[in-house]
Amino acid sequence: MSATEPTLLTLQEAADIVGCHYQTLYRRVRKGEVPALVAGGSYRISRADLDVWLHERDATAGAVPQRAERDWPRQSDALIASLITGDAHTARQQIDRLVGGGATVAELCDVLFAPVLYRIGELWHMQELSIADEHRASRIIEGLLERASSARPKPGPRVGTAVVATAVGDRHSLAAQMVAAGLQAEGFRVNYLGAELPVAEILTMAQREHADLVALSCCVAEREGISEAVRTLADAGFPVMVGGSGIGRAEALELGATRYGGSIADAQTFARELVRNKPR
Numbered sequence: 001m002s003a004t005e006p007t008l009l010t011l012q013e014a015a016d017i018v019g020c021h022y023q024t025l026y027r028r029v030r031k032g033e034v035p036a037l038v039a040g041g042s043y044r045i046s047r048a049d050l051d052v053w054l055h056e057r058d059a060t061a062g063a064v065p066q067r068a069e070r071d072w073p074r075q076s077d078a079l080i081a082s083l084i085t086g087d088a089h090t091a092r093q094q095i096d097r098l099v100g101g102g103a104t105v106a107e108l109c110d111v112l113f114a115p116v117l118y119r120i121g122e123l124w125h126m127q128e129l130s131i132a133d134e135h136r137a138s139r140i141i142e143g144l145l146e147r148a149s150s151a152r153p154k155p156g157p158r159v160g161t162a163v164v165a166t167a168v169g170d171r172h173s174l175a176a177q178m179v180a181a182g183l184q185a186e187g188f189r190v191n192y193l194g195a196e197l198p199v200a201e202i203l204t205m206a207q208r209e210h211a212d213l214v215a216l217s218c219c220v221a222e223r224e225g226i227s228e229a230v231r232t233l234a235d236a237g238f239p240v241m242v243g244g245s246g247i248g249r250a251e252a253l254e255l256g257a258t259r260y261g262g263s264i265a266d267a268q269t270f271a272r273e274l275v276r277n278k279p280r
């Protein structure tokens, strides 16, 4: 290669540098967040572009997980193996070890649980896992998330109140549960409402609890529920944060969201900003 030729990395090579699973990077590339080009039928990322992206990412103090010291791809493989066999006990032990070693809730969600769920989805799509296998795996992850989230509660008074849900038409509660766990780890009092809630119910809860923030997760292409929810909550004056694999930044902002987040770390960054700017 000549000195002027850019170094092009495969997704796996770039993911190793970032310290995330290659599927996480793949998702960011697909969303246009990480610049990439297609060569020989697969994505390539220039080393220079990756360095710029990493620099910007790290400069936004915790906006996405810092480079992991842990071997997350290996952790993902181990967790997938436990989930596929329905071995909740081994999965719990793995999470206890990670939490004991200092892994944060955001890290677990963004670099372990989410990539593992995408993989489960792929296996399901390829009919290598049944619907029952997928349901069992989702249920085990719900339990792991609860466990990780209650392991190290943030001490001190609550810094704010949040309402977290998915809109009508979206049954994917797990991503919302991750947001709830992430905000709780930031010291928020979280009213987690689960999936598919009519907007009138979300609004009433937000008003009654004097919510500082409403977070909505969206994992589907269906738009009626999320559009109505964002519009109604924003019109009522609540900061509305939207995220999830079903929606991108531009669309979320167009619907009227105050902020878009692509990760649990993003949710936490916005929550911290809200607290900093809260009138005393």
Ligand code: B12
Binding pocket: 109, 110, 111, 113, 114, 117, 118, 120, 121, 122, 125, 134, 135, 138, 169, 170, 171, 172, 173, 174, 175, 176, 178, 179, 215, 216, 217, 218, 219, 220, 221, 222, 241, 242, 243, 244, 245, 246, 260, 261, 262, 263, 264, 266, 267
């Ligand atoms: C598990 C699963 C289910 C479970 C959900 C269990 C549960 N309790 O959540 C069940 C079985 C219920 C289910 C049902 C269906 N599902 Co489904 N499901 C999945 C699967 C495998 C994983 C979803 C998940 O939890 N992902 C992990 C989350 C955490 O990832 P994420 O959304 O990217 O979230 C991360 C960030 O985006 C961010 N984030 C997320 N939300 C928010 C919010 C805020 C505010 C912020 C800041 C950040 C943030 O943080 C997270 C962590 O990093 C996906 C596959 C996939 N590729 O995701 C399909 C998938 C989402 N399902 C899909 C479909 C089609 C369905 C069904 C229609 C299937 C059917 N024919 O019945 C139904 C019903 C859908 C409905 N109406 O809601 C499609 C959606 C396609 C689309 N664009 O519409 C997918 C993508 C699978 C596919 N490739 O076709 N599903």
